[in-house]
Amino acid sequence: MNEYLHIHPEVAEALRSGKPVVALESTIISHGMPYPKNVETALSVEQIIRDNGAIPATIGVMNGKAVVGMDRSQIEAFGQAKDVWKVSLRDLPYVVSQQLMGATTVAATMRIASMAGIKVFVTGGIGGVHRGAETTMDISADLTEMAQTNVAVVSAGVKSILDIGLTLEYLETLGIPVVTFGSDDFPSFYSRSSGHRSPLRLDSEKAIAEMLAAKWSMGLTGSVLIANPISAEASIDPQEMEAYIQQALDAAKKAGIKGKEVTPFLLKYIAEHTSGESLEANIALIRSNAALGAKISLRSLSV
């Protein structure tokens, strides 16, 4: 066993006895939502995974270890502490060896989940190709990680703070299947459609579990992006969102925001300027993703 990995006893037991386990990231807790909604959401998402028959494993870095499975007080700490690192793949050995507290992104969470033997991971939205990436080269390490690590990612698609068309192109280049659950359209996080057709569509958890089994049994390395459209009730009109996104992008430019700060800055700006409506949508979609992820992980055991 990797000496830098700390697997919660309940998660370790589940993995040993072949129960379904679903991984969860911590960047969304520390850098994606304000306190206390972040903690409430993280705890309710864990409960939804349990209610659907799987064991949740929230992942982050603490006390020199990659932690797989947090208890309530740890989630509370990630939700409240002010100096939590945002840990993508490149930051992982630094934050572990310096014994810092680190909230893991999709990329880092997937890699740690894979080290622990977890196959399904639930989040809100993944990182991708940023608007203007043709000059900034700002492309999230989430994409390159998805090309090489065998952990399926359930998300509500890709937020339109990014260039969704270029993100889909890049996913194709990397050989990452993109499947939308129950829709022909690829969703844009807050909205059910991004205006881009989904490359693939499947309509049941069973079919998704079969596709994961086929991919990995054939030795096809890497993730599958499972896009789960937000419910119609919780969704926000894309045109309304676009105005806020433009404002957020302008503010980021003006403030000289670069590198790893870009995504948290945009998320925070939008949450603050949409009077909580986007936050409520964000919470609704991650809860829905948690239920789907748990069902897929359960189905995967019988394929």
Ligand code: PSU
């Ligand atoms: N997109 C969201 N919500 C999030 C993130 C992205 O809609 O919370 C977070 C995830 O942790 C993701 C990370 O892995 O931002 C991507 O950051 P970057 O663009 O710096 O790679």
Ligand code: MN
């Ligand atoms: Mn980036």
